[in-house]
Amino acid sequence: MAQADAGGIPTASEHEPRRKLVTADGTPLKRALQRAERRRVLAAFGLVAPLLIFLLTVFIFPIGQMMWRSVDNPQVVNALPNTLQALRGWDGQDVPGEAVFAALHADYMADQDRPRREQAMGPLGIRLNYELSAARGAISRTGRNVDTFEAPFREAFLDAHRLWGDPALWRVIQREGRPLTAAYYVAALDREYDADGNIVQRDENRRIYVSLYGRTLALSLGITFLTFLLGFPIAYYMSILPMRQANLLMICVLLPFWTSLLVRTTAWIVLLQQQGVINTLLVSVGIIGDDGRLSLIYNMTGTIIAMTHILLPFMVLPLYSVMRTIPPSYMRAAKSLGATPTTAFRRVYFPQTLPGIGAGAVLVFIISIGYYITPALVGGQSGRMISNEIARHMQQSLNWGLAAALGTMLLVGVLILYWAYNKLVGADTLKLG
Amino acid sequence: MFDVRDDAGFVRFDRVQKSYDGVSLVVKDLNLDIARGEFMTMLGPSGSGKTTCLMMLAGFETATSGDILLGGKPINNIPPHKRGIGMVFQNYALFPHMTVGENLAFPLEVRGMGKSEREAKVKRALDMVQMGAFAGRRPAQLSGGQQQRIALSRALVFEPELVLMDEPLGALDKNLRERMQYEIKHIHENLGVTVVYVTHDQTEALTMSDKVAVFDDGRIQQLAPPDVLYEEPENAFVAGFIGENNTLRGRVTRIDGDICTVRLDDGGAEVQALRVNVEGEGARTTLSLRPERVRIAAPEEEVDNAFDAKVAELIYLGDHIRVRVKVAGNDEFIVKVPNSAKGRRVSVGDALRLGWATQDCRALDPS
Numbered sequence: 001m002a003q004a005d006a007g008g009i010p011t012a013s014e015h016e017p018r019r020k021l022v023t024a025d026g027t028p029l030k031r032a033l034q035r036a037e038r039r040r041v042l043a044a045f046g047l048v049a050p051l052l053i054f055l056l057t058v059f060i061f062p063i064g065q066m067m068w069r070s071v072d073n074p075q076v077v078n079a080l081p082n083t084l085q086a087l088r089g090w091d092g093q094d095v096p097g098e099a100v101f102a103a104l105h106a107d108y109m110a111d112q113d114r115p116r117r118e119q120a121m122g123p124l125g126i127r128l129n130y131e132l133s134a135a136r137g138a139i140s141r142t143g144r145n146v147d148t149f150e151a152p153f154r155e156a157f158l159d160a161h162r163l164w165g166d167p168a169l170w171r172v173i174q175r176e177g178r179p180l181t182a183a184y185y186v187a188a189l190d191r192e193y194d195a196d197g198n199i200v201q202r203d204e205n206r207r208i209y210v211s212l213y214g215r216t217l218a219l220s221l222g223i224t225f226l227t228f229l230l231g232f233p234i235a236y237y238m239s240i241l242p243m244r245q246a247n248l249l250m251i252c253v254l255l256p257f258w259t260s261l262l263v264r265t266t267a268w269i270v271l272l273q274q275q276g277v278i279n280t281l282l283v284s285v286g287i288i289g290d291d292g293r294l295s296l297i298y299n300m301t302g303t304i305i306a307m308t309h310i311l312l313p314f315m316v317l318p319l320y321s322v323m324r325t326i327p328p329s330y331m332r333a334a335k336s337l338g339a340t341p342t343t344a345f346r347r348v349y350f351p352q353t354l355p356g357i358g359a360g361a362v363l364v365f366i367i368s369i370g371y372y373i374t375p376a377l378v379g380g381q382s383g384r385m386i387s388n389e390i391a392r393h394m395q396q397s398l399n400w401g402l403a404a405a406l407g408t409m410l411l412v413g414v415l416i417l418y419w420a421y422n423k424l425v426g427a428d429t430l431k432l433g
Numbered sequence: 434m435f436d437v438r439d440d441a442g443f444v445r446f447d448r449v450q451k452s453y454d455g456v457s458l459v460v461k462d463l464n465l466d467i468a469r470g471e472f473m474t475m476l477g478p479s480g481s482g483k484t485t486c487l488m489m490l491a492g493f494e495t496a497t498s499g500d501i502l503l504g505g506k507p508i509n510n511i512p513p514h515k516r517g518i519g520m521v522f523q524n525y526a527l528f529p530h531m532t533v534g535e536n537l538a539f540p541l542e543v544r545g546m547g548k549s550e551r552e553a554k555v556k557r558a559l560d561m562v563q564m565g566a567f568a569g570r571r572p573a574q575l576s577g578g579q580q581q582r583i584a585l586s587r588a589l590v591f592e593p594e595l596v597l598m599d600e601p602l603g604a605l606d607k608n609l610r611e612r613m614q615y616e617i618k619h620i621h622e623n624l625g626v627t628v629v630y631v632t633h634d635q636t637e638a639l640t641m642s643d644k645v646a647v648f649d650d651g652r653i654q655q656l657a658p659p660d661v662l663y664e665e666p667e668n669a670f671v672a673g674f675i676g677e678n679n680t681l682r683g684r685v686t687r688i689d690g691d692i693c694t695v696r697l698d699d700g701g702a703e704v705q706a707l708r709v710n711v712e713g714e715g716a717r718t719t720l721s722l723r724p725e726r727v728r729i730a731a732p733e734e735e736v737d738n739a740f741d742a743k744v745a746e747l748i749y750l751g752d753h754i755r756v757r758v759k760v761a762g763n764d765e766f767i768v769k770v771p772n773s774a775k776g777r778r779v780s781v782g783d784a785l786r787l788g789w790a791t792q793d794c795r796a797l798d799p800s
Contacts, residue, residue, distance in 0.1 A: 327524060327526070329522045329523075329524060329526040330526050330528060332491075332493055332513070332520075332522070332526070333520065333522055333526035333528075334528075334539070335492075335493075335512075335513040335514045336491055336492075336513055336514070336516075336518060336519065336520040336588075336597075337514075337519075337539055337540035337543065337587070337588075337591065338514050338515075338517065338540050338543045338544055338591065339514055339539070339540075339543045340514055340543075341512075341514070343543055344514075347539070347543075348528050351530045352528075352529065352530055354530075
């Protein structure tokens with residue numbers, strides 16, 4: 001039998017050597033299949049392409065831009081090419097010599113020859129001012145009559161503005177005379193360069209961002225926990241109600257989504273302010289005295305109350321969708337096996353809601369860590385979060401580099417937390433709907 | 434807890450009623466005794482109240498009135514987790530976040546049992562259902578039949594004296610279901626545990642049970658061992674629900690001891706039948722006749738009841754042939770003809786002479 005198998009029955013390849021499979025019109029089957037496969041891939045790409053292009057232009061590209069801006073540093077290189085060359089080998093201790101000032105003069109003259117829109121001294125002044133206040137004034141004041149300077153330039157510049165005689169300015173120019181900088185990140189971490197170029201912590205009263213990151217983190221965690229505390233019972237209740245009543249409750253939960261931000265904010269102000277509904281009620285009932293009215297808005301309390309309200313649906317929805325799928329028979333089984341209702345809940349029901357809790361917590365946390373508008377409206381000073389500081393640098397101080405650095409750190413922080421969540425719990429257990 | 438000597442009434446439903454909405458009764462005046470060690474099946478169509486009875490016994494529903502006794506003690510006010518009753522659920526209800534071993538250890542753990550004792554019992558319970566190698570798996574990694582075994586062993590691991598099963602085999606395919614039926618039956622025999630089993634599958638009920646309670650409309654229609662249930666149904670519902678059944682309707686014209694004479698509605702022919710559930714002469718009745726008790730008689734053969742019939746349809750089933758005939762106005766009348774070598778071949782359109790013994794034709798209540 002084995003003999004027959006081995007030699008008796010010819011296999012297809014022996015019988016018809018190298019005969020190719022072809023389609024009806026004679027094309028080799030392999031090529032036809034490849035062509036069909038290519039068409040399928042193209043069609044799939046065509047379906048995805050609009051969204052992909054949209055995301056690239058409005059999401060990926062701007063985020064890349066932001067990250068680039070946090071290290072991009074062209075101002076000094078553009079404005080002072082000759083000066084930077086002359087500064088090479090400077091010891092960083094005393095005011096540089098004549099050669100450097102001559103180069104500086106040459107840079108000024110070259111800049112004045114450029115068309116007005118390409119002039120680099122204005123941006124240079126702004127850039128240097130981030131590192132050293134009054135630098136902008138020195139640059140622009142000197143620029144006004146630099147064309148009258150004559151050699152020796154060192155004296156002329158020192159006469160024009162006293163800052164030219166400060167080695168600190170020259171250290172900044174030397175340090176920032178590179179196309180990429182870490183200075184924005186140094187500033188975003190409440191640090192600065194000392195005279196020797198070491199990174200040191202700022203004076204206590206000038207530290208802002210690290211504590212603000214800490215507060216943002218604490219607020220976000222607190223709000224996440226509050227939404228969990230408030231959301232879990234209602235989600236559980238909805239999951240055991242008949243569909244109709246559950247939907248009605250769901251509408252109540254979703255109501256914050258459907259009211260305009262301004263209406264909502266006005267309502268909070270009416271309710272929470274010192275002469276507002278809640279305070280007046282507490283005073284009239286006698287729980288607090290008239291002089292002991294609570295500050296519930298324009299501080300951290302206001303931020304917490306408002307954000308918990310807005311973000312509650314993000315906790316309730318995933319919780320509800322997970323709880324809905326847990327059949328009541330699990331609890332019954334646990335009880336029939338001898339577990340008290342509390343034990344049954346703790347050991348059997350609660351663990352099964354964890355994917356929902358995880359999804360809700362990740363959603364609420366990530367949204368709240370970057371929340372901007374509500375803290376800005378009801379947060380006052382103590383309820384501000386890091387995003388408000390980013391917005392301030394975007395819109396008021398116009399220090400986009402610092403805003404970008406702060407934003408990038410926020411993004412990286414969220415990614416690290418997500419990574420940690422994935423390691424600890426596993427992102428594939430998330431159930432978002 | 435179960436120290437009562439009266440083993441016959443180990444579980445007792447005493448005039449139990451249940452209403453969900455306060456208007457209609459789902460369970461009506463239920464009286465039922467289940468003996469210790471008995472395999473009792475509650476059989477009935479959906480909505481007949483059987484599952485409600487089981488849930489009341491487990492403690493997940495409360496009886497509206499009446500008492501449920503376990504080992505002689507009323508348990509109406511004992512919460513489910515203190516009843517010590519094992520239960521197998523329809524969807525198994527294995528905890529998905531625990532391994533098989535943890536699932537089985539759960540009832541022992543909540544009873545405060547030590548680790549080594551727990552492990553020994555879990556191992557024994559898993560070995561009992563030949564699942565010893567699966568302790569580390571999650572329920573989702575098991576097939577339906579394997580999950581079923583785990584659910585069974587979990588309900589038994591804490592050694593309850595009473596185990597409830599709520600359609601436990603409903604989700605399995607036919608072959609597996611049949612195998613599991615035998616397995617459950619053998620486990621019951623080996624452990625001597627009392628089982629209350631709910632199903633709507635009559636084959637399952639007949640295969641496994643010591644006694645079957647047929648439920649309909651919130652009442653027990655008949656409580657009997659499987660063979661009695663099949664061969665001696667007491668009313669038309671049971672006759673129709675258990676096994677295949679031919680019915681003929683008519684009016685009782687004469688009663689003579691156990692035998693009554695019934696004039697059929699259609700055609701007016703008279704039939705001799707066994708009096709089972711007939712009020713008296715002149716009452717309407719339903720005659721019940723099992724298809725395998727009807728014979729195709731030779732023309733000159735002497736039989737109790739003989740009818741002419743016309744073959745309407747033949748269905749070949751291998752070991753026998755189902756012949757659908759028209760008899761006395763009923764064209765849904767089925768005769769089972771064994772597929773034996775000497776058996777007569779019939780074909781559609783043939784005129785036959787059918788006959789059956791008077792004892793096999795039971796006069797029941799009109800339905």
